[in-house]
Amino acid sequence: MQPEPMTSAKQMMPIVILQTERLTLRAFTEADIDDVFAAVNDPEIQRWLPLPEPGVPYTxxxxxxxxxxxxxxxxxxxxxxxxxxxxxxTGRFCGSIGFTRTMWVTQTTEIGYWMAPWARGRGLAAEATIAACRWAIDQGFERIVL
Incomplete structure (x- = not known):
């Protein structure tokens, strides 16, 4: 009789809401759609993150x-x-932050963010980045790349 192959559960980050002094980091909802649309169409976001691709309008x-x-x-x-x-x-949408390209074997991930034009210049991106990185380190991640 052949042994059964070893299986491992798919690794994923838990559903979590993070809070800082001024911010809540939570899952996207239907209520965010119009703000995401407005923010991503901002010329500065398009300059650095041409979504969906350069020269193609974000819909x-x-x-x-x-x-x-x-x-x-x-x-x-x-x-x-x-x-x-x-x-x-205020409950106002300010932007997006998240981890991507997570490598579970090495416990590394990459963090990226963008801020809506109405939320820039107040240190909110830094505050969100610190909160997300601290959380990831508490989860056992050893390296976070910006």
Missing amino acids: HDEAEAWCRTVAPESRVTGDGQKWAIIERD
């Missing part, structure tokens, strides 16, 4: 797909985790 359908499917699938596939950055005092 409302793509924002909807991001919030409903793409961002959640990042966690489910084991690639990483995506959070909406929300200002705690």
